[in-house]
Amino acid sequence: MRVTVLGYQSPYPGPGGATPGYLIETNEAKLLVDCGSGVLSQLGVHMPIYELDALLLSHYHHDHVADVGVLQYGLMVHQLFGQRPADKPLPIYAPALPEQQTKTLTYRDATRFFPLEEQSQLVIGDVHVSFRRTDHGDGDPCYAMRFVANGKTIVYGADSGPGTNWRGFVDGADLFICEGTYLDHNRPKTPNGHLSVRQAAELAQAHDCRSLLVTHLFHGYEESDVLGQAEAFVAGPVHAARIGLQIVL
Ligand SMILES: Nc1ccn([C@@H]2O[C@@H]3COP(=O)(O)O[C@H]3[C@H]2O)c(=O)n1
Numbered sequence: 689m690r691v692t693v694l695g696y697q698s699p700y701p702g703p704g705g706a707t708p709g710y711l712i713e714t715n716e717a718k719l720l721v722d723c724g725s726g727v728l729s730q731l732g733v734h735m736p737i738y739e740l741d742a743l744l745l746s747h748y749h750h751d752h753v754a755d756v757g758v759l760q761y762g763l764m765v766h767q768l769f770g771q772r773p774a775d776k777p778l779p780i781y782a783p784a785l786p787e788q789q790t791k792t793l794t795y796r797d798a799t800r801f802f803p804l805e806e807q808s809q810l811v812i813g814d815v816h817v818s819f820r821r822t823d824h825g826d827g828d829p830c831y832a833m834r835f836v837a838n839g840k841t842i843v844y845g846a847d848s849g850p851g852t853n854w855r856g857f858v859d860g861a862d863l864f865i866c867e868g869t870y871l872d873h874n875r876p877k878t879p880n881g882h883l884s885v886r887q888a889a890e891l892a893q894a895h896d897c898r899s900l901l902v903t904h905l906f907h908g909y910e911e912s913d914v915l916g917q918a919e920a921f922v923a924g925p926v927h928a929a930r931i932g933l934q935i936v937l
Pocket residue numbers: 698699749750751752847869876880
C-alpha cells in the first residue's frame with residue numbers, strides 16, 4: 689500500500705495548502721480518504737481524478753469535505769468527455785448521519801452515496817476497510833478507518849479526542865495516521881475532540897504501532913516542533929504530514 693498526503697491542515701488551508709485528504713493506493717484500488725479544501729488540485733498531481741475507485745469520508749466537518757462538490761463536477765465532466773464510464777458513479781462511503789449532509793452525495797451519474805455505520809465492512813479491490821467511531825463532534829459520528837491489504841495495515845484516525853476506544857483497532861498497525869491538532873503551547877485544558885501531537889505519539893506507542901504519521905496540523909506549525917513533541921513514539925519512524933509526502937508499506 690502507498691499513502692500520499694494530499695492535505696493535512698486544519699482548520700483552513702494555509703497559502704498553497706490543503707485540509708485533510710489522503711490517497712491510498714494498492715495494485716487494485718485507488719481510494720481518496722477525506723476530501724478537504726485544496727485536495728482535488730493535489731490529487732491531480734498524482735493521478736487523473738477520473739481513475740478514483742472510491743471516496744471515503746470520516747465525517748462532515750468542512751475541513752474534511754470542502755472539495756466534494758468540485759470532485760462531483762469534475763467526474764461529471766470526465767464522463768461527458770468519455771474518460772470515465774457514464775454508468776460508473778464514484779461510490780462515496782460516508783456516515784449515515786446527519787441525514788441532511790448525505791443528501792448531496794449522490795449527484796447525477798457522477799457519484800453515489802453509500803451509508804457507513806460503525807459495523808460496516810467494505811472490500812474495495814484488494815483492500816478491506818473497517819470502521820471505529822471516534823470521540824469527535826457534537827453527537828454526529830466520525831469514523832476512523834482501518835485499511836488492510838497485502839498483509840499490511842493502515843489506520844486513519846480521522847478526528848479523534850482522547851475518549852476514543854482504540855483497543856482492537858489500531859494495535860500493531862504498520863502505519864497510524866493520527867491527528868495532532870495541538871502543540872503543547874495551544875493545547876486546550878479541556879479535551880475538545882482532538883489530540884495534541886504529544887498525545888498522538890503516546891497513543892501510537894501504547895498501541896504498538898510500527899510507524900506514525902502525525903496530521904491535522906495548523907499550517908503555521910514548524911515541522912521540528914511537531915517531530916520534537918512526538919518524542920514518545922520510539923517504536924519506528926515518525927513523519928510530520930506535509931503535502932506530497934508518500935509512505936510505502
Ligand atoms: N478550540 C478549537 C476549536 C477548533 N479548532 C480547529 O477548528 C477545526 C474545526 O474542524 P475540526 O476538523 O474539528 O478541526 C478543528 C480545529 O482544527 C481548534 O484548533 N481549536
